[in-house]
Amino acid sequence: MTAEGVSPTVPEVRLRDLRATTSPVELVGRVVSCDRREVSRKSDGSRRPLVSGLLSDGTATVRFTWWDPPREGIERGVILRAVGAEVREFRGRPEVTFSWRTRVAPAGPADLPRVDADEIPFRTVRDLAAPDEGFRIEVRIVRVAPRTVTVGEERRVVYDGLIADRSGVIGLSSWSDFGLLPGEAVRIVGGYVRRFRGLLQLVLDERSTVARIDGADLPDPAEFLRGPPRTIASIEDEGGGGAITLEGIVVGLLPPSGLVYRCPTCARTIKNGLCRIHGQVEGRADLRSRLVLDDGTGAVTVNAGREDTERLWGLTLEEARRRLRDQPDPSLLEESILETLLGRRLRVRGAGTKDDFGVTVAPESIETVEVDLATAAAELGARFSEGR
Numbered sequence: 001m002t003a004e005g006v007s008p009t010v011p012e013v014r015l016r017d018l019r020a021t022t023s024p025v026e027l028v029g030r031v032v033s034c035d036r037r038e039v040s041r042k043s044d045g046s047r048r049p050l051v052s053g054l055l056s057d058g059t060a061t062v063r064f065t066w067w068d069p070p071r072e073g074i075e076r077g078v079i080l081r082a083v084g085a086e087v088r089e090f091r092g093r094p095e096v097t098f099s100w101r102t103r104v105a106p107a108g109p110a111d112l113p114r115v116d117a118d119e120i121p122f123r124t125v126r127d128l129a130a131p132d133e134g135f136r137i138e139v140r141i142v143r144v145a146p147r148t149v150t151v152g153e154e155r156r157v158v159y160d161g162l163i164a165d166r167s168g169v170i171g172l173s174s175w176s177d178f179g180l181l182p183g184e185a186v187r188i189v190g191g192y193v194r195r196f197r198g199l200l201q202l203v204l205d206e207r208s209t210v211a212r213i214d215g216a217d218l219p220d221p222a223e224f225l226r227g228p229p230r231t232i233a234s235i236e237d238e239g240g241g242g243a244i245t246l247e248g249i250v251v252g253l254l255p256p257s258g259l260v261y262r263c264p265t266c267a268r269t270i271k272n273g274l275c276r277i278h279g280q281v282e283g284r285a286d287l288r289s290r291l292v293l294d295d296g297t298g299a300v301t302v303n304a305g306r307e308d309t310e311r312l313w314g315l316t317l318e319e320a321r322r323r324l325r326d327q328p329d330p331s332l333l334e335e336s337i338l339e340t341l342l343g344r345r346l347r348v349r350g351a352g353t354k355d356d357f358g359v360t361v362a363p364e365s366i367e368t369v370e371v372d373l374a375t376a377a378a379e380l381g382a383r384f385s386e387g388r
C-alpha cells in the first residue's frame, strides 16, 4: 500500500462528484463498513479474495469493491487514498473498484475534503435509509437517556433516544456523550443510519458533530409522546415505529409471563437454569407480562416489564415469590395476571417492531383507560364470538 509517485494527471474527486468514467480517478474516503469474502474464478474455480463495503468522504457514500486486498488494515473508520480507482455505475449509482492497477494507501483525516456544513446534503427523517452516511439533519430530541452496555469486556454508556422533525421520527443511539437533553433542537453531521431490531436508528459516535440550533420549525416533543392512539392495523401496515401510541383490550397473555428467571449477564430469560448464550447460570427472579392487546383492527404483543406488571397486577415480585412458596405452581401466577387484566383497556406508548408474529411493543408507558365495565365485557364477548 503506497501512494508514492502519484501521477498529477489523475484527478482527485469528491465522492459526491463521482461519475462513471473510462479513466481512473483518485479519491480519499473513510471505510464506513466492509466485508471480506472470496469468490470462485470461472476459469479454474480458484478462490479470489475481495473486500466490499461503503466509503464516505463527508460529501457522499459509495460502494467499493477491492480485489485481492491486503490481509489486514481494512476496517471501519480507516481512511484510504486510492489512486487509479475505476468508477462504474450500478442501478444509477456510482461504485468504485480497486484492482491491481489501483494504488491504495492509508490516509489521515486531513486528507479528506474540507466540507462546509452547507455543502453536506440535507436530509429529513423521512429520507433516511440504512446504511446512509454523509448527510446533515436538523431534529428535535424527543427523548434521550443513558444506558450501560457491555461490549466485549468493556462497559460503555450509550445514549439512546428518539429524534424527530416534521417528516417523522427515528431512533437515536449515540456512542459519544454530546450532553443531549430532551427538547433540544440540534443539527447533526456525521451520523450514520442502521437498522437495529427491525427499526431504523441514527447512530452517532466520536466522529459526529452536534450543534444546537434555534429549531423554531421543528415539532414539539409532546406531539410525539402524547399523540392520539392509532389503530393497530395502521401500525402493522407501517411495520411498527419508534414512537407509537395505541389502545386496546387485553385478550390474552403469552408465555413466558409471570415469574421468570433471567441470566445475570445478558438478562435473557432462562429455562431450567440454562441461558442460551451463557449456559448454566444462577438465575435472577423477575416479573413480566406479555400482553396481547386487541383494538378490533388487529392485535399486538406488549412486553410489559416488572414495574408495569407489578402496577397493573397489584402484586410485587416479592409477593409473587411468597405465593409461589405457598403454592409451588408458577402457572397459577400467570393465571392470576390474566384474570386481573383480561378485558382491561390499556393505552400503550413505545417502540413497535414487526416480525412474522406481528407487532411487538416495548412499552415506555402503559396506562389503564377507565371504561364502563359492562361495555368492555360486551366488546370482548363480541370479539370472541367473532372467532378471534
Ligand SMILES: [Zn+2]
Residues within 6 Å of the ligand: 263, 264, 265, 266, 267, 268, 275, 276, 277, 278, 279
Ligand atoms: Zn446469558
